[in-house]
Amino acid sequence: MDEILAAGQKCGLHTIVSRITEGNEASIHLHRVAGFQDIGVMREVGHKFDRLLDIRLMQLIYPAK
Numbered sequence: 001m002d003e004i005l006a007a008g009q010k011c012g013l014h015t016i017v018s019r020i021t022e023g024n025e026a027s028i029h030l031h032r033v034a035g036f037q038d039i040g041v042m043r044e045v046g047h048k049f050d051r052l053l054d055i056r057l058m059q060l061i062y063p064a065k
Contacts, residue, residue, distance in 0.1 A: 001034050015061045022054035036060045
């Protein structure tokens with residue numbers, strides 16, 4: 001994750017948005033530790049194992065240089 005975020009900043013990105021299947025607590029925790037913040041939930045847009053799933057949106061905004 002650190003390498004990906006560093007590459008994004010190096011190439012001039014301002015923000016990164018991540019979409020995570022609700023219930024994937026390990027991934028949500030990893031993103032929070034990396035500085036991502038919750039920005040919303042897309043209700044019932046995922047489909048897996050015959051279930052509709054919510055998708056959590058998380059965002060990291062790089063600090064201004």
